[in-house]
Amino acid sequence: MKQLLMLSCLWLSCTALAVAQKIASPNGEVQMQFELLKDGTPTYSLSYKGKPVVKSSKLGFKIKDDENSLLNDFEVIEREESTFDESWEPVWGEESEIQNTYNELAVVLNQKPTSREMIIRFRVFNDGLGFRYEFPQQENLGHFIVEDEKTQFAMTGDHTAFWIPGDYDTQEYDYTESKLSEIRGLMANSITDNLSQTSFSDTGVQTSLLLRTDDGLYINLHEAALLDYPAMHLDLDDENMTFESWLTPDVTGNKAYMIAPGKTPWRTIIVSDDARDILASRMTYNLNDPVAIDDTSWIRPVKYVGVWWEMITGKSSWHYTNDFPAVKLGETDFENATPNDTHGATTRNVKRYIDFAAKHGFDGVLVEGWNIGWEDWFGNSKDYVFDFMTPYPDFDLEEIRDYAKSKGVEMIMHHETSSSVRNYERHLDSAYQFMKDHGYNAVKSGYVGDILPRGENHYSQWLVDHYQYAIEKAADYEIMVNAHEAVRPTGIARTWPNLIANESARGTEYQAFGGSKPNHVTVLPFTRLIGGPMDYTPGIFEMDISKVNPENDSWVNSTIANQLALYVTMYSPLQMAADLPENYERFPDAFQFIKDVGMDWQKSLYLEAEPGDYITIARKEKGTNDWFVGNVNGETPRTSKIKFDFLDAGKTYIATIYSDAKNAHYKDNPQAYEIKKVVVNNKSKLSQRSAAGGGYAISIMEADKSETRGLRKL
Numbered sequence: 001m002k003q004l005l006m007l008s009c010l011w012l013s014c015t016a017l018a019v020a021q022k023i024a025s026p027n028g029e030v031q032m033q034f035e036l037l038k039d040g041t042p043t044y045s046l047s048y049k050g051k052p053v054v055k056s057s058k059l060g061f062k063i064k065d066d067e068n069s070l071l072n073d074f075e076v077i078e079r080e081e082s083t084f085d086e087s088w089e090p091v092w093g094e095e096s097e098i099q100n101t102y103n104e105l106a107v108v109l110n111q112k113p114t115s116r117e118m119i120i121r122f123r124v125f126n127d128g129l130g131f132r133y134e135f136p137q138q139e140n141l142g143h144f145i146v147e148d149e150k151t152q153f154a155m156t157g158d159h160t161a162f163w164i165p166g167d168y169d170t171q172e173y174d175y176t177e178s179k180l181s182e183i184r185g186l187m188a189n190s191i192t193d194n195l196s197q198t199s200f201s202d203t204g205v206q207t208s209l210l211l212r213t214d215d216g217l218y219i220n221l222h223e224a225a226l227l228d229y230p231a232m233h234l235d236l237d238d239e240n241m242t243f244e245s246w247l248t249p250d251v252t253g254n255k256a257y258m259i260a261p262g263k264t265p266w267r268t269i270i271v272s273d274d275a276r277d278i279l280a281s282r283m284t285y286n287l288n289d290p291v292a293i294d295d296t297s298w299i300r301p302v303k304y305v306g307v308w309w310e311m312i313t314g315k316s317s318w319h320y321t322n323d324f325p326a327v328k329l330g331e332t333d334f335e336n337a338t339p340n341d342t343h344g345a346t347t348r349n350v351k352r353y354i355d356f357a358a359k360h361g362f363d364g365v366l367v368e369g370w371n372i373g374w375e376d377w378f379g380n381s382k383d384y385v386f387d388f389m390t391p392y393p394d395f396d397l398e399e400i401r402d403y404a405k406s407k408g409v410e411m412i413m414h415h416e417t418s419s420s421v422r423n424y425e426r427h428l429d430s431a432y433q434f435m436k437d438h439g440y441n442a443v444k445s446g447y448v449g450d451i452l453p454r455g456e457n458h459y460s461q462w463l464v465d466h467y468q469y470a471i472e473k474a475a476d477y478e479i480m481v482n483a484h485e486a487v488r489p490t491g492i493a494r495t496w497p498n499l500i501a502n503e504s505a506r507g508t509e510y511q512a513f514g515g516s517k518p519n520h521v522t523v524l525p526f527t528r529l530i531g532g533p534m535d536y537t538p539g540i541f542e543m544d545i546s547k548v549n550p551e552n553d554s555w556v557n558s559t560i561a562n563q564l565a566l567y568v569t570m571y572s573p574l575q576m577a578a579d580l581p582e583n584y585e586r587f588p589d590a591f592q593f594i595k596d597v598g599m600d601w602q603k604s605l606y607l608e609a610e611p612g613d614y615i616t617i618a619r620k621e622k623g624t625n626d627w628f629v630g631n632v633n634g635e636t637p638r639t640s641k642i643k644f645d646f647l648d649a650g651k652t653y654i655a656t657i658y659s660d661a662k663n664a665h666y667k668d669n670p671q672a673y674e675i676k677k678v679v680v681n682n683k684s685k686l687s688q689r690s691a692a693g694g695g696y697a698i699s700i701m702e703a704d705k706s707e708t709r710g711l712r713k714l
């Protein structure tokens, strides 16, 4: 329900509107103040429970070849205030109903020398602020190029930040925890190698960024509804502790190509004095439009396995033959080429995974390296690289399709584009149609390497438009999308829930590329997951990668119990059991949790959380009475204390607790776990130790008396 209050006046004679405009959240705790400086520069500031969060910060744009830009000389000609209150049901999510309640202030500005209009729309929620710029249809503003967006976020001190280096092409970095003043000194070491990367500043960081203040506030800076605009990074002025927006440029250095009528994405500031509230915030989704797909019945959570980890670890290959240094679609003779004996996507191997999926109740099987073109797929700036339709000679598409169908398993398509984006767009319709013809309802797409058109960046406006085009077109074909290396999500899945996951961060694959920090997964939910789910690909049971591939000495910095907990703490409607079937067969009792764990949730409770240290979440599965709890722990061993008061009163449940054994450690002893079954009710309490890089996972199922016989009460 929207209620509107409009205050306006003739701008020539309007003095009342020159004073500061204030607006508070529905509960009054978050307060935003808008003010014009003497020179007509728009500014805002933000406070939470009376404490300053963002000091007076400038708003505006540097416009290319325009001496006035959209920076100053503004006056307020109108203000509109309104309130909004609704609840909506996501197609999938961490809860079945989301509350969307805010107070809104739209400030209509007129730039005096140019008579150009710009609206800044602020929405203040109980969990923070979102604001965006709007450019109404008008006489004096049509097309314009943003040279720089000059939105500031002036921090109140030298906060602790959980940051990854600002980069136009990748987010696949470990997080660094440091004071803002230390970013500059730590930048060089934080930039680790990637197949495509472009950093821009010694103090540039990416959103979603998490900050912790010395007086106990948690602040998340990000954006919502990134559409037809470049992704925003932040550059820090580390003398004044002020961030400024830094947009991803195109090949010519221009940032955004704008049209009036038009608007920017929302700039978001989530704030609380309790870290758990950052995880519970749905502001980013709320700032996106409601669902745009009429019939969403074909969109559903997917638990899957795949011919994948064996390639990531280097045990198998994506490519089929070693005969050629380069291959050309339609010309290279794959039929008569010598198979290389390491190709993973063979009919025989895929059937093994289908059998495994069917036996253990998985929905899907992903197969990578099934289509021709992988012999020279990256590093060659190759335009016509894949056609997404022609299988290698040892991958019998029809046989696999029929076999999967007979076993009740869905095949998941893989479209690696190798960032040849024009090539992907040329093939998109036929590739999606091909999927429908062969019974594939979900695709994992990927953008490894430098972008073609050459010189473009992964997060520039043109690419943001491409990822969106692929999502919307997929919706036409009723296809679910999981895009890797694409721009990080900004809540768009509210509108397009067929975007069931993204990668857009450092995923489990890096554990096989030398390892990730053991506390990485205690940071991601505060940062990357704010905008949408991640295809993190958890579930690794063999941490010594040399056991999978003797030539790879990587180590997975995690315990088995930690890997299990990820299915709860890293929310996603798409979850992989990423390890090899043979590794699951060695630990059938621990694997049981992955088989049991829910995928879609009625309710989520954030029991304990401190970024970089630990996260404990309890979730109730949709449509059952089952609960699942996950705890992930960072470098320091810790005892987690939780209450089961979320369970229904008067009911009895059996909890199966999968925890680190006493001597477990991510480095020395990652496979040491214990499983115990106990009887619990809503009065039960648990004190559970988690090892370094460890954690625990619990499944809690309602039980009747006869089932609990012989089990100890917690």
Ligand code: NOJ
Binding pocket: 308, 368, 416, 446, 448, 484, 485, 503, 509
């Ligand atoms: C990088 C992706 O993140 C990974 O999952 C995939 O296997 C490779 N690209 C190949 O497409």
Ligand code: CA
Binding pocket: 172, 484, 485, 503, 509
């Ligand atoms: Ca990747």
